[in-house]
Amino acid sequence: MKIAQISPLWERVPPFRYGGIELIVKLLTDELVRRGHEVTLFASGDSITAAKLKSVHQKALRLDPNIKEPGIYEHMLLADVYHQAHNFDVIHSHFGYSALSYSTFSKTPTVHTLHGSFTPENEKIFRRFAWQPFISISESQREPRLGMNYIHTVYNGIDTGVYSFQSEPVQPAYLAFVGRISPEKGPVEAIKIARATGLPLKMAGKIDVVDKTFYREQVEPLIDGEQIQYLGEVTHEEKVQLLSGATLTLFPITWREPFGLVMIESMATGTPVLAMGLGAVPEVIAHGKTGFICHTIEKMIEMVPQAMKLDRHTCREYVVSRFSVETMTDEYERAYEMVLRKKLT
């Protein structure tokens, strides 16, 4: 199959550090190439891929201080994609609403994976083009009231090979928290759970500019560097070490997480996950097997001892069988075939 993949331009493929979308694009694209598809990746010029790379700027926009108007590069990239659309059987966009609008000018079908959340503003354009083929990354991500033409749900997958399994957690036991230090990820809630149980908590994740005040006022005062440690933004290797050594990973989110990559990263290393049951959480954790799904912080505190005892092999196997790159790619291939069949009939 001749496939175009469109990645956001803000971050490189694969991302230098944080960048869930670009990581998924990397894994999917390389696996499609491995399976014999002819893949063209439209992405930032510094991307690394087994596919044919096409770009309009040599660097990830995030890394270039001269970038004042990212829209210019988006329009140029999308014009490039859709001017050569006839060369592809299917176009797969991870780009968001701009590609949605451009794709309506092409006969080649585009499937749109939505990686983020809806906002009162972006809902307008999704409604406007609701008839386009969409893929959700979880069932809970869908908003039925928008009436969008979802053709499939494809869960994110990871390369389980780079998340080394650890059969026993490090001693003394500690809890892990990995994610942006922002209210919706629940770092304050994680600290509350750690304090109530007396277990050490190791936290890692970046602090976005918009979250600096939140960090300074609500998180930093609770970090004592002993029981509650904040390691800053960590590398992939450090993250794997942090997760695999933990006795339990906390995921006390306060919003409707569309997927939650860190849950599968943790389980892949063998570490079960104790999570708040919002958004995609019930689709990602096997309750009572690879973690527990709770609805209050009090319940999460109560469940810590039981969650720590869950079988680490089960966690690992669960991810390998359900959230691998291979499974994700199988499902995307099915989605591509669906839109192609529809086009031919």
Add this chain to the structure above:
Amino acid sequence: MKIAQISPLWERVPPFRYGGIELIVKLLTDELVRRGHEVTLFASGDSITAAKLKSVHQKALRLDPNIKEPGIYEHMLLADVYHQAHNFDVIHSHFGYSALSYSTFSKTPTVHTLHGSFTPENEKIFRRFAWQPFISISESQREPRLGMNYIHTVYNGIDTGVYSFQSEPVQPAYLAFVGRISPEKGPVEAIKIARATGLPLKMAGKIDVVDKTFYREQVEPLIDGEQIQYLGEVTHEEKVQLLSGATLTLFPITWREPFGLVMIESMATGTPVLAMGLGAVPEVIAHGKTGFICHTIEKMIEMVPQAMKLDRHTCREYVVSRFSVETMTDEYERAYEMVLRKKLT
């Protein structure tokens, strides 16, 4: 002729106060309708026009505090325009580079009027689509090195009826400055000229957020409320009164002004213009007749007495014959015919 006009969405057509592009769109659109064309105006939903209005949001984006992602509305508007492009003979865009990219997906020709200046970033997309038909608003606005397909230059026009002619300036005599209070418009230079000549200076114009520091540090200390007065942002009526009563309007710009609407507004009221010879200035002022074109501030100071003596009727007639809505519309009709002829051959 069936014509679509695409206006920026940030400001209403016509603008509430400041908004040169939206004013030109208003005048051109209504005059085309008056001449019997079937015109559809794509603009903000609160626009007022004799044409058929199509919009994607009920308000000018600038006036709606809920607007966080203007790009959403731009994409929806441009998709609307180009999905119905087959209903038009010609599309005329005042929208900038986004419409440039979209227009390449349509068989209906789009002529693009560039109202602004080039930047190192937007040059990239103009080069990319250099073969599209462009209209410059002055000869000096063009950048030959970009190799763009300019089909015509059309000077801005104004409704001379709303700029009442005043045969004698107000006594005691004063100088006028109308424009954004920003370094490129030369407010500090205007004050320097006024001080050197001893004449009072009345200044009006908005202060953009980016220019607040410039105003506070470099302009405000020079305003004494007596000889040097700053009136803030004024209404159209106040602007006409300010210009028509002046003995001379100063236009001491420090950048390549692409057109300079205030020069023709001033001359329409009878007031000559003393200007720095940058950008479009030599194309807009008749040197020695409706103003003087200088190349240093010292020369401008020296020319004030002579400039004050220029004939006010000549100034008025010059604008009526060269920069009226009728002339502008004649020239745009010619441009539309050019692209249509090219399409048919």
